Amino acid sequence: MNKSPIIDPATDRTPRIWDPVHECMGREELELLQMTRLHATLERVYRNVPCYRAKFDAFGVTPGDLHALSDLAKFPFTDKEDLRLNYPYGMFAVPLREVVRIHSSSGTTGKPTVVGYTRSDLQTWTELAARFMTAAGVTEDDIVHIAFGYGLFTGAFGLHYGAERIGASVIPMSSGNTDKQIMIMQDYRSSALVCTPSYALTIADRMEKLGIDPASLNLRVGLFGAEPWTQELRREIETRLGIVATDNYGLSEVMGPGVAGECLCRCGMHIFEDHFIPEIIDPDSGRTLPPGEVGELVLTCITKEAFPMIRYRTRDITRLDYAPCACGRTQVRMAKTMGRSDDMLIIKGVNVFPTQIEEVLFRIEGCEPHYQLVIDKVGAMDVLEVQVEVNERIFFDEMKRQRAFVDFVEKKLASALGVGARVKLVEPSSIKRHEGKAQRVIDKRNPSI
């Protein structure tokens, strides 16, 4: 193991480790801790969550069947469908009076996924956010500029409390209004930027247009997440903003940001294994794959009280590396996500399923569900175009009414998806059908990581 200290290129200091006891724990000790916590969690969900009890019973397993960590593979998966069926509070493992925070993520059916946190869950989340932010080099001297939207999504709040715990000064900027973002970065001397990687590029574009030299700012580090991004994009952001760009990973069903994050070695995101047990499976067979293989990430929460997910299928494709990291952390590293095992799209950081678009179109009088999604980048921003085949019922002889129809569909889509979409009417049968099935999605963004 390479013991040479890593120097934070932005501060010329060795970055500290927030929780060395857990982050640098020996594998044997860690597994013992995982085993204890996993067993307690399984017992608790079996007792308190009817969905888990029914699923375990159907599989013929009880928490008593867990004799080793490898026995986790005997338990059934949990997926988004379980959350949908138990909407809104059916998967909660504590009574609502113990829940102190509720968040949600977008779902497949127009209904979001509701997640809850007890006071202790929020403390854990805050600690884990502090861990990965520290790993990225954030200290109490930083001014953390959070340009994630504050609201139901977990992004902004997760990093907000993590940064406060570290002792940094937090600017709860929220998203949008790029000119104001830049003004505040200049005037308040923001040193750490939190947003989606594509928004970081938008900021860089805007600064270029305004003739602002990034070197005149105090920005030194970026913590980017909520959407997959490439190494090329990382290099571009680093060059154009003059910062160190780090990646982190999380999903609201499991906790939010703080499931995993990069250290400055930037050779994968450390998964906080004392709180989450990762597995990699073959998405088709569900079989657990050996370490190092590429497959779907499955996560089990072992400390969550309100909303513990057991073998939750993230649908994110990645690989795990258990080799020790030069930073001194012992916890496993996951590679940047390489894609999805379902059809979910991430557009401007918002999760979008083609079925949501289908539902909106179905509900519009006269609209037929012949549509195609074209996702592209204009500058740094994702642009979603929904192509809808016209028919006599939605074709008007007056341009005014035709435009009004397009506006109407665009408004419906924006409110259902939480992200804007441009509607383009196309001629009937112009969307290619493959064996009767339309090719729904054309993603022109660089999908390879």
Added chain:
Amino acid sequence: MKVEQISIFIENKSGRLAEVTRTLGDAGVNIRALSLADTSDFGILRLIVDRTDLAKSALKAQGFTVNKTEVVAVEVPDRPKGLFGILHVLDQGAVNVEYMYAFVERCGENAVIIFRFDNPEEAIRLLVQHGFTVLEGERVYTM
């Protein structure tokens, strides 16, 4: 007193207008008047032809989206202020023009203006009352 018009949805890509005219030509349909309203994505082509139903079915068979609408054709003397007289009457009568287009008759004496009104019955009543010539469909199809 109304004239049948067909409207065709045309995606803004090369060759679509040519395809419409080819289809009509193959069906032996003659175009009397046309107008094209367009945006960056799509256009609405409006046609008055000699055989409306034949044109509609031929275009539909080629996969085009076609609607049939009724418009009003008004004859106007081909001289300055000819059109103003019509619009003034309509304005006084509070009738709105959704869109309009014009062509000149073969003999060159008169122009014909095709109107789409929000209230065609009232428009026709006003125009006739003020002595304008509202053309029958048959007249226009065979011009």
